[in-house]
Structure formats: structure tokens, C-alpha cells
Amino acid sequence: MNDQPIAAIEVANLRKSYRGRPALAGLNLQLKPGQIVGLMGDNGSGKTTLLKILAGVLAEWEGEARVAGLEPGPESKALVSFLPDASFLPDSHKPADSIAQFTRFFDDFDAKKARDMVDFFGLPWDRNLKEMSKGMREKLQISLAMSRRARVYLLDEPISGVDPASRDVILRGILQNFADDALMLISTHLIQDVEPIVDSVIFLRAGQVLLQGDADELRTEHGVSLDALFRKVYAS
Numbered sequence: 001m002n003d004q005p006i007a008a009i010e011v012a013n014l015r016k017s018y019r020g021r022p023a024l025a026g027l028n029l030q031l032k033p034g035q036i037v038g039l040m041g042d043n044g045s046g047k048t049t050l051l052k053i054l055a056g057v058l059a060e061w062e063g064e065a066r067v068a069g070l071e072p073g074p075e076s077k078a079l080v081s082f083l084p085d086a087s088f089l090p091d092s093h094k095p096a097d098s099i100a101q102f103t104r105f106f107d108d109f110d111a112k113k114a115r116d117m118v119d120f121f122g123l124p125w126d127r128n129l130k131e132m133s134k135g136m137r138e139k140l141q142i143s144l145a146m147s148r149r150a151r152v153y154l155l156d157e158p159i160s161g162v163d164p165a166s167r168d169v170i171l172r173g174i175l176q177n178f179a180d181d182a183l184m185l186i187s188t189h190l191i192q193d194v195e196p197i198v199d200s201v202i203f204l205r206a207g208q209v210l211l212q213g214d215a216d217e218l219r220t221e222h223g224v225s226l227d228a229l230f231r232k233v234y235a236s
């Protein structure tokens with residue numbers, strides 16, 4: 001009997017070009033639920049493009065893609081929590097306004113959890129986004145994205161703009177709010193920072209998978225950290 005869990009993300013021969021230039025060049029992936037996967041790669045390797053396709057916000061691609069068992073689109077968006085790399089909240093919003101908006105938009109949103117995360121991050125309830133620092137805005141966006149009970153979380157560079165101490169706090173916040181049976185795909189250049197929380201990694205180069213595997217197995221096989229392995233692989 002096959003008791004393997006169904007892949008939470010399945011991608012076959014996925015291709016996407018921008019004005020004739022390939023960003024994804026025949027990508028194949030099968031990711032099971034119950035893990036945090038680090039999506040890594042050099043600039044322009046296709047990380048954001050992949051996340052946007054899976055999130056259902058980018059059209060006109062070729063090949064096959066399924067997320068939480070569905071083709072990316074309006075239905076899958078109800079099961080997938082996407083944190084884009086750019087700010088997506090209005091400047092005028094205070095945390096309570098954004099929480100109210102997410103409550104209206106998403107059936108799986110847990111407003112109490114979001115409020116607890118805002119407190120956990122020590123964010124000011126009386127300041128709007130325009131009055132917050134970049135790191136504060138990122139923390140608010142993460143609070144919202146992680147307070148959905150989604151099957152799949154797609155986080156694009158969630159800790160790029162924050163200081164090292166805040167990165168640890170954010171990663172702890174993410175971990176605390178991550179259900180065991182969900183899948184998280186998290187893109188980042190800050191490999192050293194996310195290394196302690198990822199179960200497996202995907203290295204992309206030029207729109208294809210260069211290397212993929214279980215984090216512990218890769219560390220054992222190569223005898224170095226993922227950060228060192230990344231530097232070695234991309235230097236060659």
C-alpha cells in the first residue's frame with residue numbers, strides 16, 4: 001500500500017519566459033507536506049518567479065504545477081498563504097486594520113493568532129505602516145501570512161530587510177506558528193540564518209534545479225554547512 005503523503009507542491013517541466021528570455025527552464029519538483037524547504041539560488045535564478053506561479057499571481061506559464069492538489073488559481077489561493085517580497089499593505093493601515101482586512105479576505109485566518117504575533121514581535125498598535133520601519137512592516141506581514149491555517153506557505157525573502165537579532169525573532173515566530181502537516185517554501189539569500197529551521201533545500205540556477213535534498217543528508221554528505229555548500233556550488 002502506498003502511504004506516502006500526497007505532494008503539497010508538484011511541478012513538472014515548468015517554463016516561464018519574460019519577453020522570450022527564460023526565467024524557469026523546465027523545472028521539476030515534488031515537495032511533501034510536513035516540512036520547511038529553503039529555496040535558494042543566485043540572483044535571477046527564478047525563485048520569485050516560481051513562488052508567484054505557485055501563488056497564482058503570475059499567468060502565462062507552461063508545464064504543470066499543482067499546489068495543495070490544485071492548479072494555481074482562485075481556488076488554490078484559499079489554501080495557500082503567500083508572502084510576496086514587496087510590501088502589500090496600504091500605508092494608512094495600522095495593525096488592527098490589516099488584521100480586519102485579512103479576516104474579511106481569508107476564511108482560514110486566525111485574528112487572535114495575528115494579534116498575539118503582533119505582540120510577540122513588539123509592534124506598535126498605534127502606528128500605521130508609513131510610520132513603521134522596514135523591519136516592523138516585515139514583521140507585520142509575516143504575522144498576517146502565518147496566521148492563516150494554510151496548507152502551503154510561500155514566503156519570498158521574509159527576513160531580507162531586518163537586523164540579525166530580528167531575523168532570529170522572526171524565524172522563531174514563523175516556527176511557533178507553523179503546523180506540522182503544512183509545507184513551507186521559503187526563499188532567501190540568508191542561508192546561514194534559515195539553516196537551523198529548514199528540513200530540506202532546493203538550489204536553483206538559471207531556472208532549473210541545480211541541487212536538492214534533505215538538509216542533514218547534504219551536510220553529512222558534503223561535510224559542510226548549507227551556507228558553505230551554497231558558496232562552493234555557486235563558485236564553480
Ligand SMILES: Nc1ncnc2c1ncn2[C@@H]1O[C@H](COP(=O)(O)OP(=O)(O)OP(=O)(O)O)[C@@H](O)[C@H]1O
Nearest residue numbers: 018019022023041042043044045046047048049050
Ligand atoms: N517582470 C519581469 N519582466 C521581465 N523579466 C523578469 C521579470 N521578473 C523577472 N524577470 C527575469 O526573470 C529571471 C528570474 O527572476 P526572479 O525574480 O524570479 O529571480 P530570483 O531568483 O527571485 O532573483 P533574486 O535573487 O535576485 O531576487 C531574471 O532573469 C529576471 O530578470
